[in-house]
Amino acid sequence: MQVFKTFMKVAKKRLHVSMIYIIIFISIGIAMTSTASDTNNFTETKLSVSITDLDNTDASRALSDYIAKNNKIVEVENDKDAIMDAVFYRRADIILTINEGYSQKLANGETDGLFSDYRVPGSYSAEFFDTQLDQYIGMLNAYTAGGMSVDEAAAKTAELAEKEVSVETLNFSENANVEFGENISYYYQYLAYILIAVMISGLCPTLLVMMRKEIRSRTNCSCVSNVSQMVQIVLGTVIFAVGVYLLLTVAAFFLYHSQMFNSKGLLAMLNGFVYLIFATMLTILISVIAPANKAVDMIGNVISLGMSFVCGVFVPQSLLSGTVLNIGKFLPAYWYIKANNMLAGSNGEIFGMGKYMTCIGIELAFSIAMFCVTLLVAKSKRSSKSV
């Protein structure tokens, strides 16, 4: 097993690069677990709103309370640059000023110029805030028209605003009641990036060393047969790949406990494993093409980032344009993410076992295709050398 031992020694030297990727990935996974959210019940979106109350009356304070109840209040300095930064970077969706005379104007039945604000013009958040504020002012105005004082009307409006319309969240998946939260879904989503990055940066240089001409020549003149050499290298590759997969799966067990043991968790593991096969095949192909050592990082970065951007790892598939998605369909990461979306019930994907297995099948087909191309390249290289 000398070839295998050498393989492992070389792999060990490159292990730190793979470990950096894995550690960063798991750390982000841990950080995200702390922000878990329940996706089974409807949760109303909360906007980030900054309020400056220039009126400072009971009525304006009641309005501030109403806004705070439905949204998240953020502090933004009253300075042009701070306001610009807050709106541009979406730290605040709305920066609202309750103008002086708010209470008085309402008492007179006027609604014009009660507020001024900064916002991203024409955005969904602006529309949502307008709906909220129009609802409040409309009710308040109606109560004052009915003869109430502004303060009484504000109290009554707050009371009425408590009443909520019932909202039901429909889940159309076959196994809708099986838990597969947002976090585990993100974990497996980003796995598509990390697997490719780790395999190319960790395994590829090792394979390149093993396939270096001098090393091959030296091994060939030893008593180890060609078949034995190949088997030992394949064994090393499989152990490396499975090791990476097990490490990431064990981390997922610690992070998501019970969600990993149900049917969806197991299917996610299957999806990850099939994608690992593709990542391994791709790595072998790259090493057979035998680029310069320095080029491995370039190739790894371009492939891992490229597939992730085009196939919906970094940006949800539902937000990508039709053209990008059509390009993505020619890449296995698209099908991996589609399968993962089915489990999570996100991006408009509805789980169906048949559809899920189709995605897995396509991923496998990509792996087989990659294997065939590898054989072809290897053969053509060998024959060109013999010439």
Add this chain to the structure above:
Amino acid sequence: MFRQIFKYEFINTIRQKELIFWMMCFPIILGTFFNLAFGSLYEKNEIFTEIPVAVAEVKEDSVFREVLDELSSGESPLFTVQYTDMEKAEELLKNEDIKGIICVDDELSLSVAGNGLEQSIIKSFLEQYEAQKTIITDTAVNNPDKLQDVITALSADINCIETKELSGGNMDEYVQYFQNLIAMVGMFGTMVGLFAATSNEANLSAIGARKCVAPTHKLKSIVANLLAAFCAQIICVFISITYIVFILKIDMGDKIPMIYLSGASGSLLGVSLGFLIGSIGRMSEGVKVGISTSFSMFCCFLSGLMVGNMKAVINQHCPIVNKINPAAVISDLFYCLAVYDDYSRYMEKMVTLLIMSAVFITGGFLLTRRKKYASI
């Protein structure tokens, strides 16, 4: 002699294939990916378009229908409405053709397939309608003589918010990824700067050893070196900017010459930082490259290359970092050009950048001068 050194250093730099990949090809590739992924996000995700809803009427409510019809017509409608039965509506929701099903019965209810702003807007509208209904009913029972006034107040157009314009600039937050991408290219100038520094150090490169025994004044040699590095870096940055602005057609503002000037300034900062790192201590070139790459990427991370709103988060918790982070300073130049109408904040950032560059270059010179090698 100055021209000779400059010429050969320039040729030497642009022949470094690895450097050219990271500084020229990688930004173009990453920019293309950014464009594919983020290109339609702002329009799709942020800019409001009417929300498709289905209405399933178990009980007829002509007033509600009238209100809905009014809201789904006109210049800027809130909804596009399909009246159908519950079964068909669920099918539409399943296929993501609609965002919610409004069920009209004794009370209004909503069925959705997930959370989101669109769903929240539908819910808010339904609550508004229910609240108005309650007010009218209550008034009719308790205070019937005020009923007409209440109805008039409820049906009045409310125009209570006066929206102030922040700037005429581009408010697409995804543009910051491209701003940070150019900042990243600027920061990759550290590699060129470092290369310029190490090629003057006898213990780090053969060419450095050769230069040290040459009679040319060291200052002349280093300045020529730095200038060559700066020129090579500027070419890379300009290519990236041209690709982003003219080929990908990313809206980075209409002050195009200023965008190129900012790119050149970013290059200066990157090269000078690389020169400083390259001049520190007697570490091997590999260690220095490791330090400079990690530092540059960490700066880019803090300025938001990987996580869009990172700069805002840092601004909230530790604003000083944004003021001294070279990548943040470079990307701020592009941000100011894209969103501000005037140059006051831009000038502030530019002065910071120039001071930082001057400090780095001076530091580099101080560390390089009078270095002697007893034996190599």
